[in-house]
Amino acid sequence: MSAKTERLCAELHELAGRIGRRVQLMEVCGTHTVSVFRNGLRALLPANLRLLSGPGCPVCVTAQRDIDAAIELAARDRVIVATYGDMMRVPGRLGSLEKLRALGAQIRLVNSARSALRIAREFPDRPVVLLAVGFETTAPATAATVLEADRDGIENFSALLCHKLVVPAMLALLEAGDVPLDGFLCPGHVSVIIGADAYRPVVERHARPCVVAGFEPEQILTGLVALLRQISEGRAALENVYSAVVSAAGNRVALELLERVFVPADAVWRELGTIPHSGLEFAEPYRRFDAVERFGLTIGEDDDHPGCLCGEVIQGKVEPAECPLFADECTPLNPVGPCMVSSEGTCAAWYKYNRPAGTTRADVPASWEAGQ
């Protein structure tokens, strides 16, 4: 442990002791969740500080009905669906994209929205649909790609929009009030786009401290120290301890693109239901790129596995090990819920780093070991 880590831990313990009661903080970012586990930070925390994982994994919050819509599209004649890798294995009602691909459907793994557009240029006589998931870090890439398609007249390109916005979800969690939360460790790279000031409503409306932090262990501990210090002083403020990378106003160019191409819309989150203004839909001039409209899709209902507690997990209501399916019916190689599918899912992180006795590394997909 570095001297700085030791000093930060000592400070955390001192502050936690001063506060004296149980404190619950939420990290709202899958990258934070993975870093906390990978670096063994939980073991260093004071006993009265509980760190909950929030709805910070884009795969985990995508509603089953949206997965089903992607599967329905991929099953159509001549359609090519382009998706980020993590979405491949998420189970829908009728299996996953991965299973459909094994049956011969044209599903292409991409790492950028631009790759989907490139496929559309290569196959001008086939419809190419991007399964557009992700928070504000990823949504500008979709917006820029749609503008490029519009400019270059790539009319066989469209997107199934499943983007989600972080702050409305944080507000919804507080408004529901089911889980007592004393503050938020706010995501680093989402904040590059939206800016630290985006969390002001959380601080001002709900008097909860918000601290923007990076994902390295010392940066996370610095964020936690800042949160505990505020709580010990009875304050609720917005702090940015990642100011080398995150500005107050965010990336103005990216925000302008989002505003130009999309409008905020109510969105359905997996098992959380509809959260007002927490998603994006196409602004009028770009509606023809909407896959739902173009293909006349009907978005159905969800039919999640009755025993699956992913919905509770992403709200911090239960820990993965409390789910009856965890590490039993639901494992990374045979996931039931999305939190076990994505390498950034809370259940997956627990499984990988907090694995129950009797399981082996072979239970984890090979791609995870390489840090995916």
Place this chain on the structure above:
Amino acid sequence: MCLAVPGKVLECSGEEAVVDLQGNRLKVSKVLTPEAGVGDWVLIHAGFAITTIEEADALETWEYLRGSYGEDFFSEADDAVESKGGDS
């Protein structure tokens, strides 16, 4: 999925840049960071540079990623952007 990784801009051409990611040359869009020029460091996410950063911060992040995710990370991170081999 929201992880962005640092790269150094080697070439710029219109809205595109070629960046060095620990020895891998990658083509990314700089439409979100029009200010980025040759020699600048950028954070890259899903094939797009999303912000410019200082060299010291970029190197520290590289160090962390290498230590934490292993040497393979940057060749794996090849996946994070349009790679020369294209997507599978």
